[in-house]
Each structure stands twice: as structure tokens, then as C-alpha cells.
Amino acid sequence: MSNESQGKGEVRIDDESHIVTVRKTIRDAAMRLGFGITDVTRIVTAASELARNIFHYAGTGIMRWRELADVSRIGIELTFEDHGPGIADVGQAMLEGYSTSGGFGMGLPGTKRLMDEMEINSQTGRGTTIVVRKWRKK
Amino acid sequence: MSKELITVMKVQDTLIVAMPANPDDATVTALQEQVLQAMEQFNARGLVLDISAVESLDSFFARTVVETARMVGLMGGATVITGMHPSVAITATQLGFTLRNVMTALDVDRALDILNNATRRKGGR
Numbered sequence: 001m002s003n004e005s006q007g008k009g010e011v012r013i014d015d016e017s018h019i020v021t022v023r024k025t026i027r028d029a030a031m032r033l034g035f036g037i038t039d040v041t042r043i044v045t046a047a048s049e050l051a052r053n054i055f056h057y058a059g060t061g062i063m064r065w066r067e068l069a070d071v072s073r074i075g076i077e078l079t080f081e082d083h084g085p086g087i088a089d090v091g092q093a094m095l096e097g098y099s100t101s102g103g104f105g106m107g108l109p110g111t112k113r114l115m116d117e118m119e120i121n122s123q124t125g126r127g128t129t130i131v132v133r134k135w136r137k138k
Numbered sequence: 139m140s141k142e143l144i145t146v147m148k149v150q151d152t153l154i155v156a157m158p159a160n161p162d163d164a165t166v167t168a169l170q171e172q173v174l175q176a177m178e179q180f181n182a183r184g185l186v187l188d189i190s191a192v193e194s195l196d197s198f199f200a201r202t203v204v205e206t207a208r209m210v211g212l213m214g215g216a217t218v219i220t221g222m223h224p225s226v227a228i229t230a231t232q233l234g235f236t237l238r239n240v241m242t243a244l245d246v247d248r249a250l251d252i253l254n255n256a257t258r259r260k261g262g263r
Contacts, residue, residue, distance in 0.1 A: 020162045023194065041194050041225035045233060048196035052163075107197055110233035 007067040014060040022051040022063050042114040043134050049111045050080040058084020075135040083127035090120050144169050146176045151183040159191045170206045177213050184253040185210050190221025200235045207240045216256050218249035
């Protein structure tokens with residue numbers, strides 16, 4: 001379940017209901033960091049997509065979030081980590097309309113559009129780590 | 139897993155459903171079945187799905203809404219989605235959703251007008 005301190009936290013994902021926990025946790029965090037309602041909705045939706053990917057493809061995993069700050073801006077970073085089957089072809093998974101699960105194939109490319117930065121590290125048979133970030137001016 | 143309770147109301151010949159703010163997947167799936175059963179049970183001509191409480195519409199939720207509208211269509215009904223927040227509309231569009239072939243309205247009043255007109259044109263009830 002949700003476990004938080006100021007500026008960071010994590011949620012284990014091993015049940016479908018934890019997708020809701022991820023959404024609530026990230027909504028609270030993004031609002032506390034001062035994001036506007038549209039950006040909060042973007043970040044929560046991206047988190048929901050990535051949490052559901054973990055639940056459906058890997059079964060279990062973890063979502064960690066932390067606050068970022070530099071001179072001129074504040075950000076939130078979300079890391080989704082699992083030890084599932086991995087993504088065989090990350091390039092293909094990022095193509096519009098591609099899906100292996102009968103979904104609409106907009107999960108990863110759609111999620112990337114909602115966030116400012118996205119990095120995917122995946123090894124077949126080892127697991128997947130996806131990091132996304134969203135920034136706002138101070 | 140805790141499913142939230144969803145109430146399907148029938149007003150005249152139309153079903154009205156208000157989605158909870160943050161439903162889990164099981165709730166969204168249950169909604170679909172509940173709506174289709176109610177369509178048959180009440181011999182309804184349409185569905186108004188109010189999402190004004192909904193805080194985020196991810197791809198699973200959006201896909202289920204589009205599917206439900208299509209299924210209601212197969213049963214001879216029309217679906218109108220109401221109350222989408224600007225932030226949800228922006229996010230759903232950027233995520234890649236068009237809600238093709240699904241009618242939308244700002245509120246339930248306007249949705250009922252749309253359904254009344256649609257029925258009248260068909261020589262309705």
C-alpha cells in the first residue's frame with residue numbers, strides 16, 4: 001500500500017485495486033507540488049496507464065515517486081519497476097497503434113505525450129523500468 | 139477487491155448513470171454489464187453516462203465507455219456522455235482518444251434533448 005514521506009513515496013502494485021491507490025497517491029503528490037489541474041490530470045492518467053501495464057504484463061511491481069527541483073522549476077518523477085517478461089521491442093511498443101494485449105495500443109506513446117520526459121529500460125525475461133517526469137516553472 | 143456501488147436510474151425511457159470519481163477496473167467492467175441488463179429490463183431508448191465526477195479517464199476506462207456505447211447501439215439505443223471536465227477532455231485527447239461515434243453533451247439536460255430529438259426523428263415512442 002501507500003507509504004509516504006514529504007517529497008517521495010511508493011506504492012506496491014500486486015492487485016488491480018492498487019491502480020486506484022497509485023492514482024490517488026499521485027494526485028495528492030502532484031497537487032501538493034503545485035501543478036495545475038490539467039497537468040495533475042495528465043500525470044494521474046499517465047500513472048494509471050503505467051500501473052495497469054505492470055498489473056497486466058508483470059503481475060507485480062512497484063511505483064516510486066519523488067519531488068524534483070532545480071533553479072527555475074519543480075518536477076515530479078515517477079518510476080515504475082517490475083520483474084516481468086519485459087518488452088521485446090521497445091521501439092515497436094512506442095509505435096502508435098501497436099498493442100500485444102488487445103488494447104488500443106495507445107498506452108506507451110499516449111503516456112509519453114502526457115509527460116515531459118520518458119525513459120524505458122527493458123530486458124526480455126528480466127523486467128521493465130519506466131521513468132517519467134513532468135515539470136512546472138517555479 | 140472492492141467494487142463501488144453504481145446506481146442506474148431510469149427517467150422516462152432513458153437510463154442515467156453517474157460514474158464515481160475514481161472507479162477501479164472491476165467497477166468500470168461491472169458498470170458495462172449493469173447498463174446492458176438495465177437496457178433490456180427497462181426497454182430503454184438510450185443511456186446518459188455522466189462523468190462529471192470523474193477525475194481522470196485512462197485508456198481502459200475510455201475504451202470501456204466507447205465499447206459500452208457501441209453495445210447499447212447494438213441493442214437499439216443511443217448513448218450520450220455528459221459532464222467531461224476540460225482537464226479530462228485535454229488529457230483523453232492527448233492520450234489518443236477520440237470517442238468516435240459517441241455523442242457528448244455538457245450536461246444531462248442537453249443529453250436528454252439530444253435523445254428526444256433522435257427518437258422523434260426515428261418516429262419514436
